[in-house]
Amino acid sequence: MPDARDAQVISALIAELPEGTVITDLDSLQAYRRDRAEDPDAGVPLAVVRATCTEDVQVVVRIAAREGVGIVPRGAGSGLSGGSSAVDGAIVVSLERMREIVVDPSLQMAVVQPGAFNAEVKAAASEHGLWYPPDPSSQEFCSIGGNIATNAGGLCCVKYGVTTDYVLGLTVVLADGRAVKLGGPRLKDVAGLSLTKLFVGSEGTLGIVTEAVLRLVPAQRTPTTLVAVFPTVDGAIRSVVDVKAAMRPSMLEFMDRATINAVEDMMRMDLDRTAAAMLIVQSDEPSEVATAQIEEIERICEQHGATEVYATSDPDEGEALIEARRQAIPAVERRGALLLEDVGVPLPRLGDLIDGMRAIAERRGVEIAVVAHAGDGNTHPLIVLDPTDAAQRERADAAFGEVMDLAIGLGGTITGEHGVGRLKQPWLADYLGGDAMELNLRIKRALDPQGILNPGAIFADS
């Protein structure tokens, strides 16, 4: 039963927002309760507002601020850390209808609304011979707003960097409902604090991004793709380290045996099911250099015991191989529910990380499939579980925490590109240490003193 304040909030939203933007019926609310992390603790929102413009978002934030109600911003709902899990009694602000993309080829920039999908931004850029590099595997169904919220990475980051490297400006609705423009279409701008960069990766806890100015670059050259199959994980990891030392590949991905088999089950690509590990490497250098690089990669992989190395400069064939990698998470997902990890370490510790995860899997009696942006030292261990088996769930949860502790112990991070969200919030202070955590909290309180912006994400709900 909604109490008096809830009723007042709902009637204010309906009165002050355009018709058709406010959802309050329980059935329709269900679709907005969880993101792809399937957070078991997700709440039931008071209302969902499907904003159509910056002003709509301002209206919602003003009402929420006045009434002291929480707000959960939501893009495409593809988040993997529960950053968009609904909170009981809070308002979900969905940006899914704000999807405009305007490319300015003379500036080599795009002005985008947060609900636009990553792949849509890429497509719009490519119409002008331009490229928006960041490429999460979810690029076909993740929003650019979510990418900005988590400072998303992807496969090409090993050469081209992450989301923050391409964000030049933001329009942000602050906790008091003001909309502020930060940065803009300028390649260099150091006037004032680097607030654009501060908002990137802040997971909706400091403000709600309603527009972004993105830097585009000339189209990527058609890459050459190499796949190498290894009888040992160790050989694959040594190859990764040596490849990184020798050149700057445009992709350097790792899949372990469990992942290879899950992908093969789903896609029937004739992958070697007996292999312990597979690397997928790309070079997008001009042909002469790419050919030399691919030969060098081949040599490195063979030196570390690769049993099969295959290279192709055919773009469709290359794309099919990458697709095997991109489908790794959905493929493993067919084996059960997933606890999706995102830990990263300095590259020389990558082997120790993978060994340690195998030990955790054995000790806890759970399956952990490992896929990794290996060139960045960023891994996605996928803990498979049967959600109806309470004892297994408990063991999987324990393994989830132990993987993060392991990464911290190796000088690594608890999240490389998915964000802290709600699922990793309990580990953040351990990772950052007391002083850095306190510094985070000081910024949070300075910008959101009431604590209404995405309560429970990154920071414990106060």
Add this chain to the structure above:
Amino acid sequence: MPDARDAQVISALIAELPEGTVITDLDSLQAYRRDRAEDPDAGVPLAVVRATCTEDVQVVVRIAAREGVGIVPRGAGSGLSGGSSAVDGAIVVSLERMREIVVDPSLQMAVVQPGAFNAEVKAAASEHGLWYPPDPSSQEFCSIGGNIATNAGGLCCVKYGVTTDYVLGLTVVLADGRAVKLGGPRLKDVAGLSLTKLFVGSEGTLGIVTEAVLRLVPAQRTPTTLVAVFPTVDGAIRSVVDVKAAMRPSMLEFMDRATINAVEDMMRMDLDRTAAAMLIVQSDEPSEVATAQIEEIERICEQHGATEVYATSDPDEGEALIEARRQAIPAVERRGALLLEDVGVPLPRLGDLIDGMRAIAERRGVEIAVVAHAGDGNTHPLIVLDPTDAAQRERADAAFGEVMDLAIGLGGTITGEHGVGRLKQPWLADYLGGDAMELNLRIKRALDPQGILNPGAIFADS
């Protein structure tokens, strides 16, 4: 006459810091009053502390916090916006003795202390076949700490980005004397707010950087260099826009007639003194592609009326041409004192900016020489003045402000890479607007509630 508090501060500094680190005699203090901006309002510091380690800096900050005394951090003193101008009665913390550089080739990273020069970091990296790209023209005598404080740019940024793109981690001494480690040797890390990025470009107003983890990349290929001479500024600017639309050059620099002549006066390089403008362009692509790009640039320049185009793949000859560009500021400096500007605009407005600056120079009766990182839309108009001529100084100051107003009107910034410092602080609020300015101040107050960190830089001294 030092008052009682001053005496107490000095004796605490001497008592708590290693011998030889505290300077208080008036003669020796002089050398620490100004940076390269030659701020006429620079004060006289109470003391200079030449810190040897993070702990020294912590000691100074704790004493300053306890006594409510300001601190001005200082690197190599090469700043161009007065960010290191001394403040009467404040302590200057000089990082000039903290110059350690440790390169880890397996990580492709360097851990550096702030006093190390940019060129020293580059040299240390190159011993391992690695490269630290950011390259301010002052690279031989600017410190990496100053580069981080201002988020410095340079010539190769048009392809390789600015300082923030290479900073992975920082050790920062906060306003209460705690030292906190942010980020670290991880290529991807989104755990918590992007505080590393917030401190880059904060000009010592939020904390004092005492160590940085920098990302290195494989050594740059030897670039091919092209110089084009134009009878009109317009032809040069049109060429810049077309080159940027067609490719991603690794350098794209502009010099106007006044600059060409000043450089020729100093260096005797046989530059065309009658030219209205000169472009210096580089491609560092593999040879086949570089050759094609240079041919395309040649075609573009000729199409826009270039009277002479000269290309060389000889590295020494290329370096000599770039040196002409790097020496532009010292060369113009021989004509008088300089008010050094750093305004930038979106690339399509670059012609309007340069036209507008010419009009300001005529109206105010001052000489403005223009050198520009043209590919980034970032210009350095150099206002030449005789500092002993009060009336001219007044006209030059007026022109200085008008150039910033012009840039703001064209959608540009008041500083692209030099920082706000003290010289541009009065223009910051105009540029940012009230809401963004208030947001800046909120962060400043949250991290430095007493206002002791670099008082008067970026923000008005309260």
